[in-house]
Amino acid sequence: xxxxxxxxxxxxxxxxxxxxxxxxxxxxxxxxxxxxxxxxxxxxxxxxxxxxxxxxxxxxxxxxxxxxxxxxxxxxxxxxxxxxxxxxxxxxxxxxxxxxxxxxxxxxxxxxxxxxxxxxxxxxxxxxxxxxxxxxxxxxxxxxxxxxxxxxxxxxxxxxxxxxxxxxxxxxxxxxxxxxxxxxxxxxxxxxxxxxxxxxxxxxxxxxxxxxxxxxxxxxxxxxxxxxxxxxxxxxxxxxxxxxxxxxxxxxxxxxxxxxxxxxxxxxxxxxxxxxx
Amino acid sequence: xxxxxxxxxxxxxxxxxxxxxxxxxxxxxxxxxxxxxxxxxxxxxxxxxxxxxxxxxxxxxxxxxxxxxxxxxxxxxxxxxxxxxxxxxxxxxxxxxxxxxxxxxxxxxxxxxxxxxxxxxxxxxxxxxxxxxxxxxxxxxxxxxxxxxxxxxxxxxxxxxxxxxxxxxxxxxxxxxxxxxx
Ligand code: SF4
Ligand code: SF4
Numbered sequence: 310x311x312x313x314x315x316x317x318x319x320x321x322x323x324x325x326x327x328x329x330x331x332x333x334x335x336x337x338x339x340x341x342x343x344x345x346x347x348x349x350x351x352x353x354x355x356x357x358x359x360x361x362x363x364x365x366x367x368x369x370x371x372x373x374x375x376x377x378x379x380x381x382x383x384x385x386x387x388x389x390x391x392x393x394x395x396x397x398x399x400x401x402x403x404x405x406x407x408x409x410x411x412x413x414x415x416x417x418x419x420x421x422x423x424x425x426x427x428x429x430x431x432x433x434x435x436x437x438x439x440x441x442x443x444x445x446x447x448x449x450x451x452x453x454x455x456x457x458x459x460x461x462x463x464x465x466x467x468x469x470x471x472x473x474x475x476x477x478x479x480x481x482x483x484x485x486x487x488x489x490x491x492x493x494x495x496x497x498x499x500x501x502x503x504x505x506x507x508x509x510x511x512x513x514x515x516x517x518x519x520x521x522x523x524x525x526x527x528x529x530x531x532x533x534x535x536x537x538x539x540x541x542x543x544x545x546x547x548x549x550x551x552x553x554x555x556x557x558x559x560x561x562x563x564x565x566x567x568x569x570x571x572x573x574x575x576x577x578x579x580x581x582x583x584x585x586x
Numbered sequence: 587x588x589x590x591x592x593x594x595x596x597x598x599x600x601x602x603x604x605x606x607x608x609x610x611x612x613x614x615x616x617x618x619x620x621x622x623x624x625x626x627x628x629x630x631x632x633x634x635x636x637x638x639x640x641x642x643x644x645x646x647x648x649x650x651x652x653x654x655x656x657x658x659x660x661x662x663x664x665x666x667x668x669x670x671x672x673x674x675x676x677x678x679x680x681x682x683x684x685x686x687x688x689x690x691x692x693x694x695x696x697x698x699x700x701x702x703x704x705x706x707x708x709x710x711x712x713x714x715x716x717x718x719x720x721x722x723x724x725x726x727x728x729x730x731x732x733x734x735x736x737x738x739x740x741x742x743x744x745x746x747x748x749x750x751x752x753x754x755x756x757x758x759x760x761x762x763x764x765x766x767x768x
Binding site for chain 2: 370380381385440
């Protein structure tokens, strides 16, 4: 698959940003962890973002010249994206170092910058695809869906790590079923709106629902988090899902997002000569 | 108003012989699966009755080139005469321009791992020659024009050509005159 490096890059970078944001908010609310665990978590997020960026380089015809992609911030969203992810990584180094005793206030400031750079970077990633030449993408949907990947998987990632290393868990698992519901409903409306369009829009919608993996994508990212985790909201006895259950939901939803991104890239119908829209 | 070099495509004259695309391929020594100029069939019923009409298209040297805007390495340059050229040595093969161009013009060369596209044979124009495609057309169905001085009376689109509002392509068309069957 030609876009595999981009699939890996976008999904991993979005998880990293979602996780960083979650971690920063939890820390801000005074909810977290000892500094050792915080530092470990921050390092793991940094590693995730680094792997993502390394993967993206393999999408290029000439990976060793990747640095040239920084040259056109004036108009190119790809250049802007790379700058923003670089800024996120640079500030994250500071963030990692401030995970030590007595540096709470610095940590919260650096963390805020880092999270913000990450969020704008994810939006810049999405803006690359907001193109008149690709009518089904030429709207808010790439931004929304890219952010949704981070919102669904970021808190789950932090939740799973905390679950593994910290008995005092923070109920971060609760975010996933709610976000999966929002994600599923908005995807349903997006596809419906595409179908009500003509030409490339309807053709893209047709490609999406006829993609052989579309059912799995829906099952893994949208249905499983809801069906498995939502019932715990309504249990009479306040009971949390088992650690393993949350970890499995994370892995399945992650697989769902990888498949979903593959569908994103491979179902788009571009404007073409003779394709009257 | 500055010069805006582009192509005139006369679909009334085009007989779909593909000489232009072959001449372009030959002159630019393109790899076998790459074409910079394509001869398209216009939909048969576009003018109300089944007719075979063709249009020969290459880069439109747009006023607002989406390729140039999307390229992260500044590999594209819009010259003062309006011609949009691609500097191959700056290209890293990210294919952002391929995504962005509404006319499917930039082509990714799997051997070079870079893209390429029509540059209106600017080096030939600079020497007072016509582009290779124009020189080869047996019916004079394509020729280079300055869109800023060509005047009205020409079409800026033909059926099936993506919306010219997107990038303001420097291309003008002469539409086919359809002989009505009695
Ligand atoms: S036709 Fe495409 S490649 Fe040519 S200038 Fe316009 S946007 Fe760029
Ligand atoms: S493929 Fe080359 S010309 Fe096209 S956007 Fe990337 S660097 Fe620029």
